[in-house]
Amino acid sequence: MNRPIPGTVEVAVRHILSDKVTGFLVRTRSITWKDSVFRVRRPGTGKQTVELTCPVCDASLLAEVRTEARARRTRIVLRVLAVLCVIVFFAALAYAVHEGGRTLPEGQSLPALFPISIVAVFVTFAVTPVLFIHGRVHNGVSLLDAPKPRRRHSLRPVKG
Ligand SMILES: [Zn+2]
Incomplete structure (x- = not known):
């Protein structure tokens, strides 16, 4: 070292x-x-x-x-974004499971937020590890x- x-x-x-x-x-x-x-x-x-x-x-x-100083600031921003992504991931997942598991009355469709939450789950799942890694090694x-x-x-x- x-x-x-x-x-x-x-x-x-x-x-x-x-x-x-x-x-x-x-x-x-x-x-x-x-x-x-x-x-x-x-x-x-x-x-x-x-x-x-x-x-x-x-x-x-x-x-x-x-x-x-600038590199350190960028690392902090990336780590904050990573934490936010984790929060969004779990919130969107919980919402998707909740809405997706409901039995809807006839003629009623799932709310517009449902597909958005599915997309959010996939996007944050892919992005979070990248943010965490860069938040550690960004120089x-x-x-x-x-x-x-x-x-x-x-x-x-x-x-x-
Ligand atoms: Zn070369």
Whole structure:
């Protein structure tokens, strides 16, 4: 474990070596990659663009680096959203079970809120884990939209 150095952040440039989907009925996705760790300096205020060169293929990648204070704020916002999603998930689930389980009098249809609650259950179920993960690892460094040779790359947070 590296000790964090104030004013800097470590990120890994992930070079995707291969991304294959095999199989017909049961699909298996196998991805191989190589991570290269960089230490980048954070700006004093606002944001700053840094250039990172992938050691595997020499592609130059542009990343946007924000201040630690800003990264911390984003982590808090993501965690709050994650908690809200959990609340919405259980509320929508309880409502859907309640409404769906009722025996309706003839000629009466389910309220409009019923399909909305079903959608809310699925959406929050998918989104909540993503928010929780990003709320933990978000480091304020993001890969800027990159043209073709940079496509097969991503930035990964490195735990300090
Ligand atoms: Zn590369």
